[in-house]
Amino acid sequence: MYRIAPSILSADFARLGEEITRVVASGADWIHFDVMDNHYVPNLTIGPLVCEAIRPVTQAPIDVHLMVKPVDRIIPDFARAGADVITFHPEASEHIDRSLGLIRDSGCRAGLVFNPATPLHYMDHVMDKLDVVLLMSVNPGFGGQKFIPETLSKLRAARDRIDAYAAKSGRRILLEIDGGVKVDNIAEIARAGADTFVAGSAVFGAGRDGDPNRYDSVIGALRAELARVGA
Numbered sequence: 001m002y003r004i005a006p007s008i009l010s011a012d013f014a015r016l017g018e019e020i021t022r023v024v025a026s027g028a029d030w031i032h033f034d035v036m037d038n039h040y041v042p043n044l045t046i047g048p049l050v051c052e053a054i055r056p057v058t059q060a061p062i063d064v065h066l067m068v069k070p071v072d073r074i075i076p077d078f079a080r081a082g083a084d085v086i087t088f089h090p091e092a093s094e095h096i097d098r099s100l101g102l103i104r105d106s107g108c109r110a111g112l113v114f115n116p117a118t119p120l121h122y123m124d125h126v127m128d129k130l131d132v133v134l135l136m137s138v139n140p141g142f143g144g145q146k147f148i149p150e151t152l153s154k155l156r157a158a159r160d161r162i163d164a165y166a167a168k169s170g171r172r173i174l175l176e177i178d179g180g181v182k183v184d185n186i187a188e189i190a191r192a193g194a195d196t197f198v199a200g201s202a203v204f205g206a207g208r209d210g211d212p213n214r215y216d217s218v219i220g221a222l223r224a225e226l227a228r229v230g231a
């Protein structure tokens with residue numbers, strides 16, 4: 001089963017609740033929530049107050065991607081604000097195992113995020129605490145960048161690790177991709193092993209002219225491409 005997670009980084013912040021309602025009604029599975037601190041990444045976005053404000057607007061899982069350093073301090077705030085999934089970058093944590101435990105103890109699903117230059121071995125000794133592995137296919141900090149093609153081989157390597165772990169443990173870890181995902185490359189990305197797709201500018205950019213049917217058509221087109229790949 002594939003999940004499509006529009007990133008609200010590219011939404012119209014002046015009408016955020018409405019934007020979320022519209023993408024979910026158009027078939028989005030998760031809402032991807034990008035948190036940037038102007039320290040770990042050179043941009044500043046939204047925090048727990050905004051997460052709390054959108055929580056009543058939708059039943060869809062809120063997938064919080066922390067691009068902040070340090071991470072532990074802010075994890076309980078996002079859990080209280082209604083996050084369902086919380087992911088962070090291994091370089092931003094003093095103690096990866098403890099940060100993952102903190103997320104899970106607060107009732108959320110936990111994940112690690114890998115920048116294009118971050119090696120996958122960070123996941124090896126914490127598989128039992130991982131619910132999601134998120135590979136960045138752009139360098140984090142901004143929406144609307146181009147998909148880095150080398151991510152496809154990294155996805156295959158992550159898929160092999162996740163499948164080997166599932167065969168041993170019976171636990172399925174999700175493999176999410178984030179950055180430059182579009183209608184014309186989503187099938188290739190799915191074939192490389194991703195099952196959860198963050199798409200910001202592809203989805204919200206399509207609705208910028210105010211036509212509410214645009215979200216339906218772009219999410220429908222993403223799903224049609226995924227249907228060509230199969231389950």
Ligand SMILES: O=C(CO)[C@H](O)[C@H](O)COP(=O)(O)O
Pocket residue numbers: 007009010032034065138139140141142143144145178179180181198199200201202
């Ligand atoms: O984490 C991010 C940037 O750091 C964004 O989620 C990502 O870039 C999605 O935007 P787009 O689909 O426009 O590339």
